[in-house]
Amino acid sequence: MIGIFIALISGALMSVQGVFNTEVTKASSVWVSASWVQLSALVTCLAVWSVKERENLLNVFQVSPKYMLLGGVIGAFITFTVIKSMESLGPAKAAMLIVISQLIVAYLIELFGIFGAEKADFSWRKMIGMAVAIAGVVLFKWE
Incomplete structure (x- = not known):
C-alpha cells in the first residue's frame, strides 16, 4: 500500500515540477532551467544525506555496470523534454x-x-x- 501512495505522490510531484520548470524557462532558457533543477536537486540530496545517512559518497562508483551512473545525465534530458512537452502541449x-x-x-x-x-x-x-x-x-x- 505504501508503494502505491509513494507512486501517486511521485506522479503529482512530476506534474507540479514540470509546470514550475516551464515557468522558470520563460524567465531564462531551457538549459538554464534544467541546470537549476539539477543543482537544487543536488543540494537537497546532499542535505538529506548529511542528516539521514552519511555513508561514503564514493560508494556510488562501486555500481556495475558503470553505465548505470548515467542516471543524472538522463535526468537532465528528462527535465528538458518535460519542459518542452508541457510548453507545447x-x-x-x-x-x-x-x-x-x-x-x-x-x-x-x-x-x-x-x-x-x-x-x-x-x-x-x-x-x-x-x-x-x-x-x-x-x-x-x-x-
Missing part, C-alpha cells in the same frame, strides 16, 4: 503522454530483462491495459 496532455511512454518502456524493459531487470512473461492483460491507456490519451486529446 500543456500539463495534462504532456503528462498523459509521458506516463504512457513510461508504461510502454517499463514494460519492454521488464519483458526483455533489459538493464538487469527481472525478466517477466508476456501478458495480454498488460498489453490490453496499455491499449486502453493509449485510447484514453486519444480520447482526451480528441476535440
